[in-house]
Amino acid sequence: MDKIQSLYEALTKVDGFIYPNELALNWDMLIVMYPYITGLVAGAFILASLNRVFDIKALRPTYELSLLTALSFMLVATMPLITHLGQPLRFYEMLITPHLTSAMAIFGFVYLWYLMVVLLLEIWFDYRYDMVIWSREKKGFMKFFYKALTLWVSDTSPESRKTDEKIGYFITVVGIPSAFLLHGYVGFIFGSIKANPWWSTVMMPVIFLFSAMVSGIALVMFIYMVVSYLRKQKIDMNALDTIAKYLFYILIIDFTLESLDQIHRIYEADESFDILKILVRGKLFFTFFIMQIGVGVVIPLATLGFLQFKKPRVRIRKLIYWIISICVLVGIFYMRWNVVIGGQLFSKSFYGFTSYKVNLIGGSDVTLSLLWFIVPFFILAFLLWLLPPWKKAPPIEIPEE
Amino acid sequence: MPLQVKRLLLVFAIFIGIMLVLKYVLTPDSWREYGPYRGNAIGEIASQQAKYVQKESCADCHDSIAEIKSRGEHINLQCEICHGPGYQHVDDENFKMEITKNSTLCLQCHTMNAASPKNIIKQIDATEHNEGEECITCHNPHQPWL
Amino acid sequence: MAIEKENFSRRDFIKNSSMFAGGVVFASLINPYKFVFATKQPKGKGKWYGIGIDIEKCIGCGSCARACKIENNVPDDPFFFRNWVEQYTITNDERILVSSPNGGIDGFKQPVPEEDIYKTFFVPKMCNHCAKSPCTQVCPVGASFESPEGLALVDQSYCIGCGYCVQACPYGCRYIDPVKGVVDKCTLCYHRLEKGLDPACMMACPTGARIYGDLNDKNSAVSLFLKEHNCAVLKPQLNTESKLFYNDLSQEVH
Numbered sequence A: 001m002d003k004i005q006s007l008y009e010a011l012t013k014v015d016g017f018i019y020p021n022e023l024a025l026n027w028d029m030l031i032v033m034y035p036y037i038t039g040l041v042a043g044a045f046i047l048a049s050l051n052r053v054f055d056i057k058a059l060r061p062t063y064e065l066s067l068l069t070a071l072s073f074m075l076v077a078t079m080p081l082i083t084h085l086g087q088p089l090r091f092y093e094m095l096i097t098p099h100l101t102s103a104m105a106i107f108g109f110v111y112l113w114y115l116m117v118v119l120l121l122e123i124w125f126d127y128r129y130d131m132v133i134w135s136r137e138k139k140g141f142m143k144f145f146y147k148a149l150t151l152w153v154s155d156t157s158p159e160s161r162k163t164d165e166k167i168g169y170f171i172t173v174v175g176i177p178s179a180f181l182l183h184g185y186v187g188f189i190f191g192s193i194k195a196n197p198w199w200s201t202v203m204m205p206v207i208f209l210f211s212a213m214v215s216g217i218a219l220v221m222f223i224y225m226v227v228s229y230l231r232k233q234k235i236d237m238n239a240l241d242t243i244a245k246y247l248f249y250i251l252i253i254d255f256t257l258e259s260l261d262q263i264h265r266i267y268e269a270d271e272s273f274d275i276l277k278i279l280v281r282g283k284l285f286f287t288f289f290i291m292q293i294g295v296g297v298v299i300p301l302a303t304l305g306f307l308q309f310k311k312p313r314v315r316i317r318k319l320i321y322w323i324i325s326i327c328v329l330v331g332i333f334y335m336r337w338n339v340v341i342g343g344q345l346f347s348k349s350f351y352g353f354t355s356y357k358v359n360l361i362g363g364s365d366v367t368l369s370l371l372w373f374i375v376p377f378f379i380l381a382f383l384l385w386l387l388p389p390w391k392k393a394p395p396i397e398i399p400e401e
Numbered sequence B: 001m002p003l004q005v006k007r008l009l010l011v012f013a014i015f016i017g018i019m020l021v022l023k024y025v026l027t028p029d030s031w032r033e034y035g036p037y038r039g040n041a042i043g044e045i046a047s048q049q050a051k052y053v054q055k056e057s058c059a060d061c062h063d064s065i066a067e068i069k070s071r072g073e074h075i076n077l078q079c080e081i082c083h084g085p086g087y088q089h090v091d092d093e094n095f096k097m098e099i100t101k102n103s104t105l106c107l108q109c110h111t112m113n114a115a116s117p118k119n120i121i122k123q124i125d126a127t128e129h130n131e132g133e134e135c136i137t138c139h140n141p142h143q144p145w146l
Numbered sequence C: 001m002a003i004e005k006e007n008f009s010r011r012d013f014i015k016n017s018s019m020f021a022g023g024v025v026f027a028s029l030i031n032p033y034k035f036v037f038a039t040k041q042p043k044g045k046g047k048w049y050g051i052g053i054d055i056e057k058c059i060g061c062g063s064c065a066r067a068c069k070i071e072n073n074v075p076d077d078p079f080f081f082r083n084w085v086e087q088y089t090i091t092n093d094e095r096i097l098v099s100s101p102n103g104g105i106d107g108f109k110q111p112v113p114e115e116d117i118y119k120t121f122f123v124p125k126m127c128n129h130c131a132k133s134p135c136t137q138v139c140p141v142g143a144s145f146e147s148p149e150g151l152a153l154v155d156q157s158y159c160i161g162c163g164y165c166v167q168a169c170p171y172g173c174r175y176i177d178p179v180k181g182v183v184d185k186c187t188l189c190y191h192r193l194e195k196g197l198d199p200a201c202m203m204a205c206p207t208g209a210r211i212y213g214d215l216n217d218k219n220s221a222v223s224l225f226l227k228e229h230n231c232a233v234l235k236p237q238l239n240t241e242s243k244l245f246y247n248d249l250s251q252e253v254h
Helices: A002-011 A029-052 A057-076 A079-084 A107-137 A140-149 A158-191 A203-230 A237-268 A273-281 A285-309 A314-340 A364-386 B003-026 B040-046 B055-061 B063-069 B079-083 B087-091 B103-110 C010-030 C063-071 C134-138 C164-168 C200-204 C221-228
Strands: C049-054 C083-091 C096-099 C117-126 C144-146 C152-154 C210-214 C244-247
Touching: A029 A057, A029 A079, A029 A107, A029 A158, A029 A203, A029 A237, A029 A314, A029 A364, A057 A107, A057 A203, A057 A237, A057 A364, A079 A364, A107 A140, A107 A158, A107 B003, A158 A203, A158 B003, A203 A237, A203 A314, A237 A273, A237 A285, A237 A314, A273 A285, A285 A314, B040 C152, B055 B063, B055 B079, B079 C063, B079 C200, C049 C117, C049 C221, C063 C083, C063 C117, C063 C200, C134 C144, C134 C164, C200 C210, C210 C221, C221 C244
Parallel strands: C049 C244
Antiparallel strands: C049 C210, C083 C096, C083 C117, C144 C152
């Protein structure tokens, strides 16, 4: 068994004293992917709702794209969790007999609510009219498929479109707290573990939420640029600049909250502080200071801040945005890494550290994590083919009443 | 109510219906018998086999050794601390219980360590105390100080 | 400025005092201060297991850890334990050295020469069977639960192996069984208790450093142990209501 083998190897790399059972890191890279992917979903959705609810018109070109991005990542969001389980086929128990005192038990329901009631419905009402039109244009299986997607409702009257619009708006309004709930909840899963001082902070849900928004916005920015490039379409620079502006603002909030959390921790300096200090300066130095803060916050903040005052030429701006979005995505990944892996590296006895080695080749958790990160892009490609935002009918004007 | 809303409600009703049926079918039998867990699990855990039979069972047959032991320092020790679990031997007396008769077994308890309380256990430094000799050449483990 | 004296009529007096009395009666009905006086919720009539460990008597032989591994089919590897023994050594220059090589099964080596030792002792560790166990609280499917006797047990045929309870246990007492893919932990040898036998670790302890019994029975071994010794629990600040009580516990032990 190579898992046991690697544990024997880890046994030689223990620093200080750990409880014997702590040698194995039970939450490996798959659990890093879980809040990461869920965060991308919540962030992408919130970007969409900025357009719909807060009526920021400049973001219109990315509205459908953000929704479809959110959906394609949402569809695999549970997969890292399920594949990580020791008994993956028993996952249904969490829906059948949820143990209500557990912070994890409700995840299935929060997930279903968000997927079925928010994302799918919003996309359905947004595309219903178009799907009816497409079902009339297509032939054979595709005709049937679109018809099935419309649930055999073929009403294309202006009244029905107005209903779609109104309900869609209402769902988006419901969707914002739901997106907050979804990712704040993921933060709570970690933040409520009192045994682990690195996780146990009331700030955790809020930090998770804002880092989720940051990563989701960066992801949509990235995908929008790639999709436009692939379709050889001109990028709407106004939309891109607006996204970058919001990315900048939310990144500031996110960084402020995270700093607040750390400053609070440093100032309070409770019994766990000594070991956490060694952890952050030692085992997490690269992932925390270089990747999470340097690449993920300082570089994007400096660059985006600079762009708020001075606008270089479009080509350069595009390049900057492209690089920044990748920086932010990498930075947030390492933020999740530092939380999930970092929280398990130190012993709860506060006397030592275990180690985690990433087996880039042959490590099943890394392979699976990569898979669950790549699959959403294929789903997104399929969704963009099935429901192309650029072939939608122009929105119907709702007269002011 | 608009048609598309009616259809959607129908789909949701079907979905919730399926979930309820699944919940009914898949919930295990003794769920919530004592609390939010499978009540039968307690019985299942309790029914596992015990491997250590404890000294009363040993004394049923090995009464002479038990008698010797009862007059020595090791009176309170369970036979199976040194001899290992006896459940197979109890079932089948031809199943021999292996025991390593060298000093490492004795030294598990009697080795010199500053952390061991001196008043509780006699400790020896194996490098000074008759080095190379087995303990049982002088001491009878069933009655060490006679 | 003249102060107007309030004109209290008898009627007002009766009204006010009856309101006050009524308020007191109402407040005592809902009785919100009950918890101030009784911090521990009363447990049921049946058995309520507790464990005592006398550090003064532990000789660090590792018999308990060995017996536990055999009795409960715990994997042989040195990183899966239901119970283990730690050796603490505090040197004269105030360094704290802790070790638990193979959980103490193979015995201990004292890393510091005797003249440099300030104090040194063994601490056996096992599941604390907390009354407010954080591990059973977080199990998402109810596979980990507290039995009516106050033991934190695992239903291995129902556990999904998510590892949340392993993260939630402040004492590091749980592990994921590498073969079964489910969590495993100390049951206080529930299968032995039900057969009238002692838990394997209690049975194997040569010096009687480990005690268990019914906390509801004031004459049980563990109740008497608690009465005769000043005991402490591990990490009391986490309010887990641990039922594993140590006599002579040093403050260095986490």
